Amino acid sequence: MAVVARPGPARKTRQRAEVVRLLEASDGFRSAQRMHADLRDGGVPIGLTTVYRLLQALVEFGEVDTMRLPSGERLYRRCSRTHHHHLVCRRCGRTVEIAGPAVEDWMRRTTARHGFVDVNHTLEIMGTCDGCTSR
Numbered sequence: 262m263a264v265v266a267r268p269g270p271a272r273k274t275r276q277r278a279e280v281v282r283l284l285e286a287s288d289g290f291r292s293a294q295r296m297h298a299d300l301r302d303g304g305v306p307i308g309l310t311t312v313y314r315l316l317q318a319l320v321e322f323g324e325v326d327t328m329r330l331p332s333g334e335r336l337y338r339r340c341s342r343t344h345h346h347h348l349v350c351r352r353c354g355r356t357v358e359i360a361g362p363a364v365e366d367w368m369r370r371t372t373a374r375h376g377f378v379d380v381n382h383t384l385e386i387m388g389t390c391d392g393c394t395s396r
Contacts, residue, residue, distance in 0.1 A: 279305045280315045281324075281339065289354030290328050290336035290347075328385055346383075350390035359386075 283296055291299075297312045316337050319325035326340040328347070338347075338356055346364065348357040364384060372380045 276305070276307050276311055277315050279303075279307065280312060281319070284325060284337065284339035287338065289356045290326075290338045290349065291354070292334055292336055296337070328383075347385045349385050349387050350393055351387050352389055352393040355390045355392065 279300055280296065283299060284291070293309065293312050293316055296316075297307065297309045300307050300312070316325060316327075320327050320337070323342060324339070326338050326347075328336045328338070328349070330336065336354075340347075340358060343360075344365075345358045345360055348359055350356070368380065368382055372378070
């Protein structure tokens with residue numbers, strides 16, 4: 262029986278580099294459609310399907326965080342590789358990474374008390390940033 266190796270992160274193509282560059286230049290989460298439009302407006306020849314495929318590969322290998330809105334739309338952001346949570350402005354999308362030891366401690370106590378194991382979680386705190394409230 263042949264062993265199939267799991268593919269590595271997305272190949273380092275020019276298109277991948279452009280997607281990563283765009284993510285690194287942003288301080289908030291972005292939709293794949295918005296990234297596609299920004300890339301095309303910047304003269305990068307790339308299809309929407311390629312943007313989705315690259316983002317999915319980057320998410321799978323921990324290079325990009327994703328968040329799902331109540332509408333079901335996925336948003337993407339280049340974040341640190343350490344475990345963290347997000348403060349997200351619901352008006353402008355500005356995002357701040359936060360460490361959450363109190364959240365982590367609460368989660369461990371609560372899941373243990375109810376007999377849950379192999380637990381994971383996500384936490385996004387939505388609000389309005391000071392820049393948007395002063396406008």
